[in-house]
Amino acid sequence: MGSKQQLTERIGNLLRESKLSVTDTRTKILELFMKSNGALEHSDFEKLTGSSFDRVTVYRTLQTFLDKGIIHKIPTTDTSVRYALCKSECTEHDHHDHHVHFKCEECGNTVCLEETNVPAIHLPKGYAAHNVEVVVSGVCKSCK
Amino acid sequence: MGSKQQLTERIGNLLRESKLSVTDTRTKILELFMKSNGALEHSDFEKLTGSSFDRVTVYRTLQTFLDKGIIHKIPTTDTSVRYALCKSECTEHDHHDHHVHFKCEECGNTVCLEETNVPAIHLPKGYAAHNVEVVVSGVCKSCK
DNA sequence: ACAAATATGCAACAATGTTGCATATTTGTG
DNA sequence: CACAAATATGCAACATTGTTGCATATTTGT
Numbered sequence: 001m002g003s004k005q006q007l008t009e010r011i012g013n014l015l016r017e018s019k020l021s022v023t024d025t026r027t028k029i030l031e032l033f034m035k036s037n038g039a040l041e042h043s044d045f046e047k048l049t050g051s052s053f054d055r056v057t058v059y060r061t062l063q064t065f066l067d068k069g070i071i072h073k074i075p076t077t078d079t080s081v082r083y084a085l086c087k088s089e090c091t092e093h094d095h096h097d098h099h100v101h102f103k104c105e106e107c108g109n110t111v112c113l114e115e116t117n118v119p120a121i122h123l124p125k126g127y128a129a130h131n132v133e134v135v136v137s138g139v140c141k142s143c144k
Numbered sequence: 145m146g147s148k149q150q151l152t153e154r155i156g157n158l159l160r161e162s163k164l165s166v167t168d169t170r171t172k173i174l175e176l177f178m179k180s181n182g183a184l185e186h187s188d189f190e191k192l193t194g195s196s197f198d199r200v201t202v203y204r205t206l207q208t209f210l211d212k213g214i215i216h217k218i219p220t221t222d223t224s225v226r227y228a229l230c231k232s233e234c235t236e237h238d239h240h241d242h243h244v245h246f247k248c249e250e251c252g253n254t255v256c257l258e259e260t261n262v263p264a265i266h267l268p269k270g271y272a273a274h275n276v277e278v279v280v281s282g283v284c285k286s287c288k
Numbered sequence: 289a290c291a292a293a294t295a296t297g298c299a300a301c302a303a304t305g306t307t308g309c310a311t312a313t314t315t316g317t318g
Numbered sequence: 319c320a321c322a323a324a325t326a327t328g329c330a331a332c333a334t335t336g337t338t339g340c341a342t343a344t345t346t347g348t
Contacts, residue, residue, distance in 0.1 A: 021294060021345050042335080054297050059336065061295095075219035075279055079304080079335080100265060105274065113271075119263040121244060121278065126285035127257075130249065133279045134265065135219055141270035165314050165325060186304080198328050203305065205326095223304080223335075 007031060018068040025053050029061055030070075039074050039082040039101070039110035074101050074110055075133050084112050100134045106143035151175060162212040169197050173205055174214075183218050183226040183245070183254035218245050218254060219277050228256050244278045250287035254279075 011030045015022045032048050033040060040048075045058045062083060065071040074082040084101075100116040103109070118132050155174045159166045176192050177184060189202045206227060209215040218226040228245075244260040247253070262276050 023295065057296055073221040075221050077217040077219050079223045079225055081223055102271060113268060115268060116265065121260065121280055123280065124257060124259055126288060127246060127282060129280045129282040131281045135277045136265055136267065136273045137275045138271060138273040144270060167326065201327055
């Protein structure tokens with residue numbers, strides 16, 4: 001079990017690696033991502049932090065993390081935008097998710113299934129694929 | 145080639161089958177769907193109709209069509225919500241899309257690839273899948 | 289410890305989505 | 319065809335979500 005101190009150190013390193021300065025907001029938001037192990041949307045940050053940060057700062061922080069390849073977006077069928085931590089294979093300039101996203105209809109949580117690969121899709125003639133997003137909805141392990 | 149009159153008649157029948165009254169708004173919006181052959185988002189309706197309908201009416205109309213299984217939503221990674229016409233296999237109570245959605249990075253259009261089947265996804269133990277959404281992004285036929 | 293670079297918070301705004309209610313349209317019936 | 323009941327629409331007012339400019343605060347490298 002990593003202590004709180006170790007987590008904070010890990011986050012600091014991650015930020016420095018991405019050439020970002022280490023600030024309270026960024027540390028706290030990354031902490032939330034690492035603890036949640038699922039996808040978060042903007043409103044979660046206001047709830048989870050007790051709105052200790054300005055809305056604008058949260059938007060800008062998420063955008064920065066996206067730009068640096070620290071987090072990625074997950075497709076949804078509503079107006080919310082969900083974000084999840086990227087694994088090591090994502091970098092600033094080469095940014096793919098090679099895993100499947102699962103949204104539980106019971107608890108509403110969305111998680112990344114790192115072990116589940118996205119299958120190859122055979123497209124009709126004339127279409128060129130760059131990226132494939134798969135979102136499975138159903139009932140998750142914990143809600144079963 | 146179906147004439148305008150035939151299209152209007154077809155739309156009227158579709159609405160009556162769903163036990164909805166036939167109104168100008170609904171007819172016009174379905175007409176747009178049938179002509180576009182792709183996914184539309186809310187702002188498209190205001191553009192395409194020259195904002196002849198109230199925003200609220202458009203929102204309510206889309207919700208009604210969703211409820212009746214006439215249209216379905218397509219996942220996106222932004223705040224927009226995209227809708228597309230359902231094919232005949234969708235009904236009010238059994239509502240799946242068994243096809244792949246393709247979003248072109250050039251023209252921004254999203255289309256349903258009816259011929260392309262969604263592959264089976266092998267989930268980790270404990271997860272039950274109800275629905276699988278696949279969105280491929282890349283370059284479409286016309287933009288190639 | 290300092291200056292330069294960067295991040296934050298506030299205010300003001302823009303865009304998007306929702307609700308209640310009065311008015312208008314559509315539908316089924318005679 | 320005319321009428322009443324059911325349904326849909328449009329307006330106003332509001333709630334939520336996301337954006338921009340700019341002054342202040344924090345972080346970083348020296």
